Amino acid sequence: MQRSELPVTLRERVQGVVEAPFFQNTIITLIVVNGVVLGMETSPEIMDRYGELLLTADGAMLSVFVVELALRIYAYRGRFFTDPWSVFDFVIVAIALIPASGPFAVLRVLRILRVLRLLTMVPPLRRVVAGLLRALPGMASIGALLGLLMYVAAVMATKLFQETDPRHFADLPTSMATLFQIMTGDSWGAIARELSEDHMIAWPFFVLFILASTFIALNLFIAVAVDALPPTQVADEDFVSTSQSNQDAILAELRSLRSEVAELRSAQGGTETTAQPDDSPGTPPDTLTQQDR
Numbered sequence: 001m002q003r004s005e006l007p008v009t010l011r012e013r014v015q016g017v018v019e020a021p022f023f024q025n026t027i028i029t030l031i032v033v034n035g036v037v038l039g040m041e042t043s044p045e046i047m048d049r050y051g052e053l054l055l056t057a058d059g060a061m062l063s064v065f066v067v068e069l070a071l072r073i074y075a076y077r078g079r080f081f082t083d084p085w086s087v088f089d090f091v092i093v094a095i096a097l098i099p100a101s102g103p104f105a106v107l108r109v110l111r112i113l114r115v116l117r118l119l120t121m122v123p124p125l126r127r128v129v130a131g132l133l134r135a136l137p138g139m140a141s142i143g144a145l146l147g148l149l150m151y152v153a154a155v156m157a158t159k160l161f162q163e164t165d166p167r168h169f170a171d172l173p174t175s176m177a178t179l180f181q182i183m184t185g186d187s188w189g190a191i192a193r194e195l196s197e198d199h200m201i202a203w204p205f206f207v208l209f210i211l212a213s214t215f216i217a218l219n220l221f222i223a224v225a226v227d228a229l230p231p232t233q234v235a236d237e238d239f240v241s242t243s244q245s246n247q248d249a250i251l252a253e254l255r256s257l258r259s260e261v262a263e264l265r266s267a268q269g270g271t272e273t274t275a276q277p278d279d280s281p282g283t284p285p286d287t288l289t290q291q292d293r
Contacts, residue, residue, distance in 0.1 A: 027121060032115075035115035037058050062096055138224035155175075157175045157205070188206055
C-alpha cells in the first residue's frame, strides 16, 4: 500500500494547529471575554457576588494565553521573536504574569492590556495600526507645523492680551496652555467675549487661530493617516495572495512527484513480470512471446 502523504513532524503539526482558523477564533473569543471579565471586576457589587468566580475565570484564560504562546514559540522557534506582533503578544502576557502584590500592585491595572492582543489577532485592526505607524513621519512634520503655529500665536497673544487678561495670558507658557484649550474648542467664546470689550482684534485673532489649528492642521493628521492605509492593505493582500500561490505551487509539485513515483513503481513491476521465464513444456518461444505481450 502506497503512502499518500509525506511524514509530518510534531512541530509542523503544532504549527498547523496554531494557524488553524478555529484555534485563532477561539483565542480572539477568549480575549474579548477576558476584557469583559476585567471590566466586571471594577464593580464592587459584582465582585461581592461573583468575585471568586471572576478571578478564577481570569486565571484560567491567562493560562490558556500562556499555553498558546508556548505552542507558537515551539512551532516557530527563533522566528517567533523576529515578528513584532508576536513580541507584542509575548510582552503583554509576560506583564500579566508579574505578581500584582507589594510594590508591583500597580501592575494589576496593566492586565487590561491583554485586550490589545486583538490588534495582533484581527487582520483589519492590524492593518490600521500598521498604516498609522507608516504615517508617523508625516504626522511628525504636521506636529512640528502645529507647534510652530502655537508658538507664534502664543507670542502674539501674550503681547496683545497680557495686561487685559493676565489669568490666561500672563506669560508664554500660560498663553500656550490657553491657546491649546481654545484649539480644542473649550470655552474659547467666553475668553474671546471677555477680551473683545477692550480689544477689537480679539475675535478675528481667535477665529483665525481656530481655523488654522483645528480645521487645517488637525485635518492634515487625518489625511496623512488615511493616505497611509491603502498601501498597507494592498501589500497585505499581495502577501496573502503570494503565499497562497506559493502553497498551491508546492502542492502541485508534490502531486506531480507522487504520480511519477507511482508510474516508476508500476513500470518496475511490469518489467519484473516480463523477465520471469515460463518452463511449461511444448510451448514455442514465439508463442510465449506473443502471450507475454
